[in-house]
Amino acid sequence: MARSIQAKQSPPSDRSAQKWLLRGGHVIDPANGRDAVLDILLADGVVAAVGEDVTRDGGPVQVLDLDGLLVLPGLVDMHVHLREPGQERKETIATGARAALAGGFTSLACMPNTEPALDDATGIRYVREQAARAGAARVYPIGAISKGRRGEELAAIGEMVAAGAVAVSDDGSPVQDSALMRHALEYCRRWDIPVIEHAEDAQLAVGGVMNEGLVSTRLGLRGIPVEGEVSQVFRDCLLAQLTRGRLHIAHVSAAGSVAVLRWARQQGIRVTAEVTPHHLLLTEVEVSRSRYDANTKVNPPLRSEADRQEVWRALHEGIIDCIASDHAPHMAEEKNVEFDLAPFGVVGLETTLGLVATHLVGPSLGAGERAGAQRLGAGVEPRQMGVESEALGTAQLPSFTWAQVVERLAVQPARILRLPGGAGTLSAGAAADVIVVDPRAEWTVKPEEFYSRGKNTPFAGWPLRGRVEYAWVGGELRFARERGGFLES
Amino acid sequence: MNEGGRTPALRGKDLLELESLEPGEIQLILETARPMLSVFSRPVKKYPTLRGRIMVNLFYEPSTRTRTSFELAAKSLSADVVNIATTTSSVTKGESLADTARTLEALGADWIVLRHSASGTPAFLARQVRAGVINAGDGSHEHPTQGLLDLFTILRRKGRIAGLRVGLVGDILHSRVARSDLWGLTKMGAEVVLIGPPTLIPVEVENLVQTGSPAATAASPVPPSATGSAWPSPPLAPAPPPASASASMSAAAAAAGVSLPHPPVTVSYDLESVLPTLDVVQVLRLQLERQKRGLFPSAQEYSELYRLDSERLQRWGAKPDLLVMHPGPANLGLEISEELANSPRSAIREQVQNGVAVRMAVLYLLAGGRPAQDTETQTG
Known part of the structure; x- marks a missing residue:
């Protein structure tokens, strides 16, 4: 598709062109109920007009004809680990912000589990300054709940909010002290920011490296029982009810958590939730299928097929509000070790949109039918492969429209974090954060081509359909695939 | 064979x-x-x-x-x-x-x-x-070579493996020997009884062999519960036992020309009650550091519940030709008495050779x- 676009028009010439007229693309903007072929004019950094036959309003305008392509509000990833400061060998703010934009995310929120932790205004300001310098995706820092993420005393939340933090979280270190969690939810009411919880009972999970169940028994790996997540989600919902604070549950992985969230919604508790692409598409069987490949080691762990199907349905139903990547880059040297010793986490910024477009949009088959599902089995004996891939089943799960996908990848995360500038929408006057997606472009996941420093993905080799072609941030064209990627200003 | x-x-x-x-x-x-x-x-x-x-x-x-x-x-x-x-x-x-x-x-x-x-x-x-x-x-x-030598030892002592009922006693949860024994014995047509305190038995272990592969259970239609209920009912209720529990077992055993009265893998917390049904018992080494993790209260209590000695074999009605094994090194006096370990019933020395x-x-x-x-x- 990209080639045919090029043939039809003169290539965009200037990253900082003042005006862009995007013509004839299929505009999907669920926040404004738009789902049609429309023109869109970007001027002075904002969305100036959307409609049929938008005319140039004088002055020089770059024109792009986008027949057959999708024009979407820039996506928002509310759960990213950028590793800077302190672990720049894994990722930097600059490389992470570029990976995000190449994956369609014009905004991201980064977690505070850096070294040192982002637990004061200095840390928050540092992240924002580095992000501004990087000039890729917008970066919104999340501050720590507790000083040093130690789970003991509240961090300087007010000071961090003043410096630009959009939420607080001790992600990676679930808050074990119920009184601290209560106080965090209460204290944050002053700004009405969400408290993002990595819900897990640390004592139940201690030493665990994968989901507890038949597969962990068979592989002799220490299990993490699903109940450790469910009980903590329940505790947090009760505390949100008690305090009327705003709670957001990160990376929901368990069917039981969905049941708790459904109940909490019925009670009117202010709770939102996210799910990752890997929990939507993979199960614990991948640990066995890959023969202990640490790229299947994530926290929370890949769960059972029943859990996978239930979080999928919950996302469709809206009980889970949005998709977040939990992008967690690690060095190859850290991951290519004994399973017990490898760190948790996989990257996701550059695969999320493609995975969602390929597997959630349109007619959806069960896991056994997933294109590329076999790739993980390379090197496994055929007999074993046969048994396991057969067993993945072909249950029918509800599929998503593109509008529903944009709702979950842009509108909802922007709303949960209350991002400024009309993020997640193409409303008139909103910041011109816009992406163009070719929904038919076919590509293969090649970690060595990632902009991210992290190559740790369980999706290597998966054939995907749907890819970002252009990305504007604040009306500035920063990424154009046909021009080789990032445009320097 | x-x-x-x-x-x-x-x-x-x-x-x-x-x-x-x-x-x-x-x-x-x-x-x-x-x-x-x-x-x-x-x-x-x-x-x-x-x-x-x-x-x-x-x-x-x-x-x-x-x-x-x-x-x-x-x-x-x-x-x-x-x-x-x-x-x-x-x-x-x-x-x-x-x-x-x-x-x-x-x-x-x-x-x-x-x-x-x-x-x-x-x-x-x-x-x-x-x-x-x-x-x-x-x-x-x-620990595959241990599993193989255990099979070899049973074969030499008993003349066959298929159709035997073999008990593994102790810390099944952390035991690599138990897993290799379990696979080796069931593949060769024996029944395995896993015996130990509930805290040292891994989850769903009795489904390992019946389902053929964990994937089958992982994908089994366990209906997520509590949709639309006002209160979260227990999520992910335990999977019902597979209906065709003995399908793959009977195939393995049938190939060996035997029919087994029980599923290939069962679990018991009570050594006394199952001991009389066993043809072979393999006693596993107890790692005392498990006590620190709260998995059992004391070596004394463990020993009272799961120790084997000749007096108990007699009192509990063990078969006269019960074969006693231990992969070593044994905590003598804790999980097995020295006297039993050195008795003619014991194949412990042969296991080494x-x-x-x-x-x-x-x-x-x-x-x-x-x-x-x-x-x-x-x-x-």
């Missing part, structure tokens, strides 16, 4: 687990081990078969028995042996296992015999090197050896 059941050779360069071996491959190893036993009765205790080949014992956990057994097996076949003993802590200090193994390979190792505290490490290593990898025990996963023969057979077959003729003069 008929001659026709064995396969002509082992598939693959490694021995990582019994789970993925065909019954025919197990039978091949057992038949190959039989003539190897003569090494103990010959004046010259060596065959020239593996002259010029190098086997490296790479042990990240302390071990005397297994390491010595592998060393004797390799030397009996005239291979050269290098022993490397290290600790897992040096790994965590930044010494990469993959790098170490590639170094050993560059130095000419044909086989790396790996003992490691982390489950799955031999499979990980086997992907990194061309040398053959033999699992000498990985975490709580498997059989271990060398079985490991010789494994090395021989991994080196491309053909099935042995059943003569005491076989030299490969």
Whole structure:
């Protein structure tokens, strides 16, 4: 598709062109109920007009004809680990912000589990300054709940909010002290920011490296029982009810958590939730299928097929509000070790949109039918492969429209974090954060081509359909695939 | 155990687990081990078969028995042996296992015999090197040569494996021996009863063999509960027992010409009640550090509930020909009495000798050896 676009028009010439007229693309903007072929004019950094036959309003305008392509509000990833400061060998703010934009995310929120932790205004300001310098995706820092993420005393939340933090979280270190969690939810009411919880009972999970169940028994790996997540989600919902604070549950992985969230919604508790692409598409069987490949080691762990199907349905139903990547880059040297010793986490910024477009949009088959599902089995004996891939089943799960996908990848995360500038929408006057997606472009996941420093993905080799072609941030064209990627200003 | 059941050779360069071996491959190893036993009765205790080949014992956990057994097996076949003993802590200090193994390979190792505290490490290593990898025990996963020598010991004492009822007693949760025994015994048509305190029995272990693979259960239609209810009812209720529980079992047993009265794997918390039904009992070593994790209250209480001694065997009505085994090293007086361990019922000494023969057979077959003729003069 990209080639045919090029043939039809003169290539965009200037990253900082003042005006862009995007013509004839299929505009999907669920926040404004738009789902049609429309023109869109970007001027002075904002969305100036959307409609049929938008005319140039004088002055020089770059024109792009986008027949057959999708024009979407820039996506928002509310759960990213950028590793800077302190672990720049894994990722930097600059490389992470570029990976995000190449994956369609014009905004991201980064977690505070850096070294040192982002637990004061200095840390928050540092992240924002580095992000501004990087000039890729917008970066919104999340501050720590507790000083040093130690789970003991509240961090300087007010000071961090003043410096630009959009939420607080001790992600990676679930808050074990119920009184601290209560106080965090209460204290944050002053700004009405969400408290993002990595819900897990640390004592139940201690030493665990994968989901507890038949597969962990068979592989002799220490299990993490699903109940450790469910009980903590329940505790947090009760505390949100008690305090009327705003709670957001990160990376929901368990069917039981969905049941708790459904109940909490019925009670009117202010709770939102996210799910990752890997929990939507993979199960614990991948640990066995890959023969202990640490790229299947994530926290929370890949769960059972029943859990996978239930979080999928919950996302469709809206009980889970949005998709977040939990992008967690690690060095190859850290991951290519004994399973017990490898760190948790996989990257996701550059695969999320493609995975969602390929597997959630349109007619959806069960896991056994997933294109590329076999790739993980390379090197496994055929007999074993046969048994396991057969067993993945072909249950029918509800599929998503593109509008529903944009709702979950842009509108909802922007709303949960209350991002400024009309993020997640193409409303008139909103910041011109816009992406163009070719929904038919076919590509293969090649970690060595990632902009991210992290190559740790369980999706290597998966054939995907749907890819970002252009990305504007604040009306500035920063990424154009046909021009080789990032445009320097 | 008929001659026709064995396969002509082992598939693959490694021995990582019994789970993925065909019954025919197990039978091949057992038949190959039989003539190897003569090494103990010959004046010259060596065959020239593996002259010029190098086997490296790479042990990240302390071990005397297994390491010595592998060393004797390799030397009996005239291979050269290098022993490397290290600790897992040096790994965590930044010494990469993959790098170490590639170094050993560059130095000419044909086989790396790996003992490691982390489950799955031999499979990980086997992907990194061309040398053959033999699992000498990985975490709580498997200890395949122990499983093979246990099968060999039962076969020599009982004359058969199929149709026997074998109890494994103790810490099943952390035991790699139990997992290898479980796979080996059920593949050869025996029933396995796992016996221990509930805290030391791994979840869903009785479904391992019935379902054929964990994937089947992982994908089984367990309906997520509580949709639309006002209160979260228990999520993910336990899976109902598979309806065709004995399907794969009866296939394995039928091939061996026996029909089993029970499912291939069952669990019991009560040693006294199941002891009279057993033909073989393998007592596992209790790791006392499990007590610190709160998995059982005291060695005294454990011993009261799960210790075996001759008086108990009599009082609880054990079969007169019950075979008693222990993979060693035993905590004598804790899980088994010294008197029982040294009694005629006990095969513990034979297990040690059989271990060398079985490991010789494994090395021989991994080196491309053909099935042995059943003569005491076989030299490969």
